Amino acid sequence: MATTEAAPTVLSWSGGKDASYALWKMEQAETDANVEVVELLTTVSAETGRTSMHGVRRDLYERQAAAIGLPIQFAHLPADADNDEYEQVMAEVTADYANRGVERLAFADLYLEDVRDYREQRLADAEISGYWPVWGRDTETVAREFADAFAATVVAVDDDALDADFAGRRFDADFLADLPDGVDPCGENGEFHTFVHDGPIFDAPVPVETGERVTKEVGHGDSTVHYCDLLAAESR
Known part of the structure; x- marks a missing residue:
């Protein structure tokens, strides 16, 4: 490199x-x-x-x-x-x-x-x-290229943008297809956040499993976020 x-x-x-x-x-x-x-x-x-x-x-x-x-x-x-x-x-x-x-x-x-x-x-x-190595790239292109190459789990979603059941989902083509109109496919406006556990930058996967889903007020009550707890899992 x-x-x-x-x-x-x-x-x-x-x-x-x-x-x-x-x-x-x-x-x-x-x-x-x-x-x-x-x-x-x-x-x-x-x-x-x-x-x-x-x-x-x-x-x-x-x-x-x-x-x-x-x-x-x-x-x-x-x-x-x-x-x-x-x-x-x-x-x-x-x-x-x-x-x-x-x-x-x-x-x-x-x-x-x-x-x-x-x-x-x-x-x-x-x-x-x-x-800024990826500044200006089209977010739909980035999202689809990423989904094809990596494995990631959605760990947090903003209640103003997405329902709670989006938390804990795999970030993949199905997730992207289910996003409501107006939600950036990369979540660039804070609509959702992910944790990546496999892909071309990894020497080996990071095994994870989803845990409890909780809803919290953040930013001194400025927004409501649905979190899906991630736990380390045994390698399979």
């Missing part, structure tokens, strides 16, 4: 399909041959050990990273962290990466200009530049 001149790059890692797709394309040198992904970066709640958006347990991310063959760093966020606390944690992580010689922080965003602008603003005074 990389040459000796490649820029050491950390990938902001959700464990979901967009990040996995971005890593796949970087490994195929379809984005920039002068990039070497050296680590994955995930934010987790210091209180629960889960990611806030996906609700996935830390141990599954550890298994996922091991199966991919990359180290993973966890940035721990305080319980109910506000934006200032989030930015402080991320600034410290970014500064540490710069000291370690990392040159780029890659993001799997596809088209949301406000999200990209925010990330660029946060990196403006840092010694690390942002990198």
Whole structure:
């Protein structure tokens, strides 16, 4: 994937399909041959050990990273962290990466200009530049290409976009066909989130099984999210 001149790059890692797709394309040198992904970066709640958006347990991310063959760093966020606390944690992580010689922080965003602008603003005074390897790709094309190549489970859905029974489903052609009009096939507007457990970036699958489905108010009651808990399963 990389040459000796490649820029050491950390990938902001959700464990979901967009990040996995971005890593796949970087490994195929379809984005920039002068990039070497050296680590994955995930934010987790210091209180629960889960990611806030996906609700996935830390141990599954550890298994996922091991199966991919990359180290993973966890940035721990305080319980109910506000934006200032989030930015402080991320600034410290970014500064540490710069000291370690990392040159780029890659993001799997596809088209949301406000999200990209925010990330660029946060990196403006840092010694690390942002990198968007799959920016501007058609989300329907990405979703179908991903579904053909990877195995992923939907772990969270926004109640404003999807019914609770979408949580826990396999992300596949049937799932895409069942999405209501107006829902982005990649969930780019936060309609749903996934956890990826097999595909071309993996040396071996990460066996998982679905557990309890729960509904929670998040963002201080700003939205309702249906979560499907994922548990590590024995290899079959």
